[in-house]
Amino acid sequence: MQLRKTLLVGLVSAALLSGCSLFNSEEDVVTMSPLPKVENQFTPSKTWSTSVGDGIGEYYSHLRPAYQDGTVYAADRHGIVKALDAESGKEKWKADLSEKTGFFSSNRSALLSGGVTVAGSNAYVGSEKAVVYALNTSDGTLAWQAKAAGEVLSRPVVSDGMVLVHTSNGQLQAFNEADGAVKWTVNLDMPALSLRGESAPSTAYGAAIVGGDNGRVNAVLMQQGQLIWQQRISQPSGATEIDRLNDVDTTPVIVDGVVYALGYNGNLAALDLRSGQIMWKRELGSVSDFIVDAGRIYMVDQNDRVIALSTEGGVTVWTQSELLHRNLTPPAMYNGYLVVGDSEGYLHWINTTDGRFVAQQKVDSSGFLSAPMVAGEKLVVQAKGGEVYAFTR
Secondary structure, three states, rough: HHHHHHHHHHHHHHHHHHOOOOOOOHOOOOOOOOOOOOOOOOOOOEEEEEEOOOOOOOOOOOOEEEEEEEEEEEEOHHHHHHHEEOOOOEEEEEEEOOOOOOOOEEOOOOOOOEEEEEEEEEEEEEEOOOOOEEEEEOOOEEEEEEEOOOEOOOOHHHHHHHHEEEEEEEEEEEEOOOOOOEEEEEEOOOOOOOOOOOOOOEEEEOOOEEEEOEEEEEOOOOOOOEEEEEEEOOOOOOOOOOOOOOOOOOOOOOOOOOEEEEOOOOEEEEEOOOOOOOOEEEEEOOOOOEEEEEOOEEOOOOOOEEEEOOOOOOOOOEEEEEOOOOOOOOOOOEEEEEEHHHHHHHEEEEOOOOOOOOEEEEEEOOOOOOOOOOOOOEEEOOOOOOOOEEEEE
């Protein structure tokens, strides 16, 4: 079963990347929408760009930069981590987490995959080799590294003196922020088949809220590592195993005591933070993180529709359907606009009021997979080939 699972997960990941069908019949072929014609209302200005190694290449990885105190931290899959001045893009320091093999002085890839997170005096990143690294933000030296229970595919989350990671085999682990010692491990259960990717936890009031590969949202008390509630928001259905995939790989968003969560082949749901009870749900699916801002939810669904909904009942405000199957990144909110990238290397700027395009630009031919990020007054995005770009409005 393990070989079959690996093959199917690879096929699903390929489908998510390419927008192509898993099947050969002509009626199953999914076609990428042509580039919409946009009359730019403004031209975003590129202030700098710089290379951070080889990026992620053709791998399905949401490795993305992080920002703190005027510095952008970015990494590539091989093991290069750089600190960049957010104003100029100049390199402050560079670290190499790849393994020295001793064979003709070659290096073995670190397989970084879990996104970069920066908190306090450390920058954190996980790997497919089940390692969590903590680097000093001052000079990039290794503060500590720790062995995780499985591949770290989502970004680490730092809260209450702990570094939380969600591994590919369904374990939520807490490491001591100071030295990397494991404090606890919670088994969130795994189905026989799942997508390649894991939900990063959100934290509030001493609890970690995280999605699982079995269609559930889980709440864990952080100090004790104790599961306090689980709520299913996605129910397996369909004729094939792939139709029945129902992972909750997105990061839950917590606002005013409400947990918003989104599953693949499932639902967008609002849950009560204390009890986990469902307040409302909509039949919408995605594996892309979403935004909750000023009473609205902004998301990219699994067909690459960009949708705005009300937090009151999940009522649709607008839908932008001109980017279907362009393999969009999760959205970012910048200067009052919604920004998404696509697999052909375009950035699309969308009016949050009505969903209309306001600007479009070709940036990088390798394309985008990870979400753009706000860094002070700039919008920063990393291309699949490793180039990091900074824009201003």
